[in-house]
Amino acid sequence: MLSPRLDITVEQLAGVEKCLDNLQQETEARWVLLTDVTGQFIGGCGLLCSMNSLNVEALSALAAGNLATTREMARLTGEEARFKLLLYEGDCQSVYLSDVGGEFVLVIAFDNSVSISAVRLYTKQTVDRLQEILHRARATVSPPPVGLDEDFGQLLASEMEFSF
Amino acid sequence: MFINRRLRELNLKIVYYGPALSGKTTNLVYIYNHTRPELRGDLISLKTREDRTIFFDYLQLELGQIKGLKPKFNLYTVPGQVYYAASRKLVLQGADGVVFVADSQTYRMVDNVTSLQDMRGYLRELGIDPWSVPLVVQFNKRDLPDAAGVSTLRSLLRLNRSIPCLESVATEGAGVFDTLKTIINLVVSSVQKNI
Numbered sequence: 001m002l003s004p005r006l007d008i009t010v011e012q013l014a015g016v017e018k019c020l021d022n023l024q025q026e027t028e029a030r031w032v033l034l035t036d037v038t039g040q041f042i043g044g045c046g047l048l049c050s051m052n053s054l055n056v057e058a059l060s061a062l063a064a065g066n067l068a069t070t071r072e073m074a075r076l077t078g079e080e081a082r083f084k085l086l087l088y089e090g091d092c093q094s095v096y097l098s099d100v101g102g103e104f105v106l107v108i109a110f111d112n113s114v115s116i117s118a119v120r121l122y123t124k125q126t127v128d129r130l131q132e133i134l135h136r137a138r139a140t141v142s143p144p145p146v147g148l149d150e151d152f153g154q155l156l157a158s159e160m161e162f163s164f
Numbered sequence: 165m166f167i168n169r170r171l172r173e174l175n176l177k178i179v180y181y182g183p184a185l186s187g188k189t190t191n192l193v194y195i196y197n198h199t200r201p202e203l204r205g206d207l208i209s210l211k212t213r214e215d216r217t218i219f220f221d222y223l224q225l226e227l228g229q230i231k232g233l234k235p236k237f238n239l240y241t242v243p244g245q246v247y248y249a250a251s252r253k254l255v256l257q258g259a260d261g262v263v264f265v266a267d268s269q270t271y272r273m274v275d276n277v278t279s280l281q282d283m284r285g286y287l288r289e290l291g292i293d294p295w296s297v298p299l300v301v302q303f304n305k306r307d308l309p310d311a312a313g314v315s316t317l318r319s320l321l322r323l324n325r326s327i328p329c330l331e332s333v334a335t336e337g338a339g340v341f342d343t344l345k346t347i348i349n350l351v352v353s354s355v356q357k358n359i
């Protein structure tokens with residue numbers, strides 16, 4: 001077995017993004033981001049859109065590492081269930097990380113003027129909805145993407161010679 | 165691997181693994197410093213004050229579209245120090261390919277062997293078959309007087325012929341990009357075979 005593949009169809013991704021958009025609007029969040037536990041950026045909205053896309057991916061890697069660390073801590077301290085969320089409080093903004101079915105991490109950043117209980121409530125609803133969509137994505141088997149064929153490897157190799 | 169069909173992106177994760185001080189971070193730093201800015205993100209390093217990796221280094225590289233697909237590579241290093249075992253396993257999660265950075269110095273041989281064995285154990289625990297995951301071995305620090313011969317290294321680490329081994333001096337960049345290209349080619353051909 002190799003690492004499991006995550007393959008999300010256009011429609012499923014649209015569903016995910018709609019959930020994230022709704023959450024951002026309901027909570028007036030600064031930004032919302034979804035990553036998988038391996039640190040792979042899946043989607044996001046709000047101020048993220050004005051950030052360098054590469055930094056958004058770095059943010060995903062850090063968020064995933066963060067929740068993975070808490071989960072490991074839970075295990076070592078004898079907590080049977082996972083620690084499901086993590087809250088960072090800054091001077092003007094806070095960041096909230098939630099576990100989505102053990103496979104994904106939802107991150108939401110909001111101004112401290114926003115009520116945390118509202119964030120908690122809407123996040124919980126979003127997590128449930130996301131879990132449904134992502135569960136379906138895991139179960140869907142799509143044909144390999146067009147372009148990923150024999151020539152791809154060779155073209156990639158020559159592209160690397162040129163770029164690196 | 166994450167396939168984003170809307171953006172037509174192919175995202176792959178490559179982990180640089182190896183014993184403490186073998187030169188994993190040095191590889192990423194060299195890659196970062198010698199890649200055109202538009203092809204790379206920031207280099208994120210979670211490290212101690214003494215520049216030792218405490219959790220991971222992270223660097224993202226991307227290439228232009230190939231046959232309408234955009235390849236993106238997420239490069240990670242693990243912390244090599246013995247007491248960061250838990251962190252090493254977390255970073256290996258979801259790896260599509262591994263570069264094992266060995267320290268060529270004779271006195272580090274036991275560390276190399278132990279580290280490679282541990283890695284295979286963690287992969288197994290993560291449900292990844294250590295014998296089928298794409299693996300490239302880099303014999304680093306070839307510039308040092310105490311560096312063991314390549315065939316000695318190969319046999320001590322029990323690397324069969326099918327595993328590509330490259331020599332490097334990461335501080336000078338020798339072998340760094342060759343290693344990167346070799347693992348990427350291996351990962352991509354494994355993706356093609358298994359998709």
Ligand SMILES: Nc1nc2c(ncn2[C@@H]2O[C@H](COP(=O)(O)OP(=O)(O)OP(=O)(O)O)[C@@H](O)[C@H]2O)c(=O)[nH]1
Binds near residue numbers: 184187189242245305
């Ligand atoms: N002579 C020599 N020194 C090297 C080479 N590669 C790395 N080093 C040095 O070895 C030391 C450790 O390198 P790092 O890249 O930090 O090692 P690491 O594997 O990331 O170590 P951890 O983060 O603790 O696991 C540094 O002082 C590097 O400059 C090499 O090829 N030759």
Ligand SMILES: [Mg+2]
Binds near residue numbers: 216242243244
């Ligand atoms: Mg390091």
